[in-house]
Every structure is written in structure tokens, then in C-alpha cells.
Amino acid sequence: MSYQIDFSNDASAQAQKAHAALKNHLAALLGVEAACIVLASCPEDARRAAPDLAGLPLSDVTAERVSAPALIRLGPPRAPVTALVLETQKDVQEAEAALAAPPLVLLEAGIDALRPAALAAAQADRDARARVLDEVLPLLGAGAQITEHGVRINPALAPGLGLVTAQDGTLFIPDAAAARALAKHLGARASGRRASVRRTTKETDIALSVDLDGEGARVDTGVKFFDHMLEQIARHGGIALDVTCEGDVEVDAHHTIEDVCLALGEALGQALGDKRGIARFGFETPMDETRAGVWIDLSGRPFARFDGVIPGERVGDFPVEMCPHAFRSLAESMKAAIHVSVDGENAHHMIESCFKAFGRALRMAARIEGEALPSTKGVL
Template sequence: MTTSRQATLHRVTSETDIAITLNLDGSGTARIETGIGFFDHMLTALAKHALFDLDVRAQGDLHIDGHHTVEDTGIALGQALRQALGEKRGVRRFGHAVVPLDEALCEAVVDLSGRPFLTFDARFDRNRLGTLDTELVEEFFRAFAMSAMLTLHLNQKAGRNCHHIAEAAFKALARALRMACEPDPRALGAIPSTKGVL
């Protein structure tokens, strides 16, 4: 395990300008500014329940819509996670969480596999949550999983309220990431793969 599991990156395109600082061994402190209030709320919940310290400053072409901002934030956060994990020595690698929020229930399963994949099954019967298009929830998770090079299965088990469903999904991901990224004292700094690389 490296002693410092942190990453700072700045990603700039013609559509977005995103700066992220991530500390995997934090206390859940978040400073989030994306210009999309509900998305800020979700990223704050992600940091809180993963116990990551997370600073996100995103400026995007919101005069068009939120797509580029949400997707590019997912890309940047995934890249930051990969950077902070390094070789992934001594981590648990796998994480699983089932999180309720009132009537909603979502499950997240994570494998820090180096093989990006997303299975997403959640249903939203509203087009927007605040100013966030609900279809962008899946776009964030896809961008994050692909850029972090991890396998993510994220499934809604129950729920009717779209706010509750989205929040339970983000919190389930957070708890699964917390488990997967945690140091395993029995691993003795080894890479958790028979291949010797992740």
C-alpha cells in the first residue's frame, strides 16, 4: 500500500473545466460545485458515505444542458480514483452494499478489476430531479465506471420516489467503494489478483 492515497487532477475540454481533489482515507468532507444542485447533493452523499474527502469544481456548458458537466465529472472522478488507488496493493478489491432510503432500495457491487463494465437497472418516472435530467444518473455511473476501470453492478430493488431511488443508488455506490478501497490487513500489501496486476 502507498501511504498517500490521494489524487488531484484538472480536466479541460471545449465543453467543461473540472478540477477534482480526492482523498480515499478522508472523513467524508465534501466541497462540491457543479452548477447542478441535485448533482451536488448526490456527490456530497457519495463522499460522506464512502468516507472520501472530495473537492469538485466543475464549470460546464449548462446553457445547453447538464449532460457534458455530469458525464465529464464522472470521467474526472473515475480518473482520480484510479490515480489514488495506484497499483491497488492491499485493498479489498470487492465491495457490496444494499442501501435503503424510505421505500427505495438499491444495491451496488464493485470490483476494482481493471475491466470497465456497468450494469444499471433503475427506473425513473420523472424527467428531472431539480435541474438534473434523470437520464444523466446512468450517464454519470457509466462515465465513472469506465474511467475508474472498475466493474459496477447497480440495481434498484424497490422504490417509487425518484429522489429516493437516485440517492439510494449513490449511497450504495459509496458504501461499496468504501469496502472495495479499504486496506485489507491480511493482504500484506499484495495485489488482490492471481494475475498479479489489476
């Protein structure tokens, strides 16, 4: 046989390997020594193991360096593996002696949570949760305050609000979905046109966020020219765009480009909501020696047409054949009709013109013009 499959590790050995892998990955991310990290199954266990640090605030993992001591939540609420970052080996030894090693399932959840797309998705969810809680706080009565776990209100007010709280008045709000459910229950109208999407396949892991009324772009797909094209959509579309993607670019760029465009279309569709008040239609025909036109109908009916032949095989690390494919993927997941026409001689200019024109057309189609739905059917 030309290859081997390792079946030598039992569950205990797998857990030990996962324990070391999680500590090493977290140490590299936070800029600390792995020997200073102690893992616990949940924040409560971590605090009991280091009682002197019981008042230490619980932080979410980010790519920023930390200073000891620190208490960091790694996994999601369903798998709340937690890290203690301690100052001395004596502190580490005492904490380890007081803790049982987290089970393999929690360690694996922690490892998954440190993937770039997972970190980006978690940050987007925290931001969305914070925005919604800020909006609903005035509706929860005098003395309501945001806490580590959610919101604490006067328990006496809960029945009148149709809410059941913990004994101390805490409403446990672990994520943005729970915050939005609370807002809907209280009759609060969602502000802003935003959406976040996590898309994971065998080939790609993507976290993508859009804000139709924001600005700026942070894009990292592993395909540099494609990053530049997505930045053009954000700039010319007048939107904020945040994209993190881990893809199999060592094979080719196809899956990364296709899946990111599917995620982008899905997020744009979600951010548009019921499309009430939008212009619905958009078009743009620039630029220079290259002429590119894009026409968009945010109709709810996916269709794509691409007219034009782009010369050559690649522009940098971007296969030219993926330009039409990108717009087909956008149309499919955005549920929009997108027509693209391009004419020119320089492949770089032709592709860039298409993405810039798409951004401009999107800006026109998504702009708010009133309160009504732009359809006699009453729905899009």
C-alpha cells in the same frame, strides 16, 4: 447577416484588452481596486520595479482578500505573469514606468489561471507539493530547508544524493510532479492515497481532488442536485472530495455530469494506485421504501450495468436519464466493473440511494486489508 465577427483588433489592441481584463478580474477576486494593480512579466521584474518591496514574499493567488502591498504570482512557471498590489497611485505610476507591459501570451495565461477550476487545481498542486517536500526533507541532509522556489540543501551533499543544484544549493521544485520525481529518486515511499485531476473540454473545465483516507466534501458543479449526490459519495465512501466545475449548464446538465464523473473515476483510479492490499470487491443494498444495490469490482476492466427505471424527467436540475450515464462514466474512467440495481417509486429517493450505495460499496472495495494484490494474476 444576423451576427458579426470582430476582426478590428490588432495584436496591440488585443493585449490592451487582455491587460485590462486581467486587472479587473484579479481586482474583483482579491477585493482591491484595479487601479492599485500593476502587472509584470515575472516576479523578478516586479521586484526590480518596486525596489522598496524587494523583500516582499511571493504569494499565490487565492480567492481571499489581500492588503497592499502584495506580490502575487498569477501564471504557471512557464508563464509567470505577476501582480503588484500597491498602496498609492504614486507607487503605481513609478512601477508602471519601470515595467514593460507583459506580452499577450502571458496575459492570457494569467486570465486562464483565474478560472475557478484553474484556481482549485493550482491549490491542489501546491498542497501536494508541500506534502511531498515535507516528506523528503529529512532525506536531504542536515540544514535542508524549504524555500519559495523548492528546497535548499548543502551543495556539498548533492553529488552523494545524485542531485545537481543551483550554485547556492537550491533545488528548483516548481510543482507537485517535480516534488514526486525528487521523492522517487530519493527512494521515498508515497504516503496517502490521493489524486488530483484537471479535465478541460469545449463544454467543461473541471478540477477534482480525492483523498481515499480523508473526509469532507467541497463541491460546486453548477448542478445543485448533482452536488448533493457527490457529497453523498464522499460521506458514505469515507473519502475527501473537492470538485470545481465550470460547465455549459445554460444548455443542459449532460456534459457537466458526464465529465465530472469521468474526472472522478480517473482520480479514484489514480488514488488506488496499484491496488495493493485493497479488498477489491464492494457491495451495498439499502434503504427505506427504495431498494438500491451497487456492486463494485476494482478489476481494471471497465463494465457498467444499470437495472431499474427511474420515473419522471428531472429531480431539481438533474435529468433522471443521467443517473445510469453517471455510473457508466465512472466505470469507464475508473476501470472498474459497476453493477447498479434500483427499485422504487420516488425518483429523488431512487437516485440518492444509488449514489449512497455506490459510496458504501466504494468504501468496502477500497479498504486496506493487507499487503498483497487481491488477484492471483499479480496485477489489477
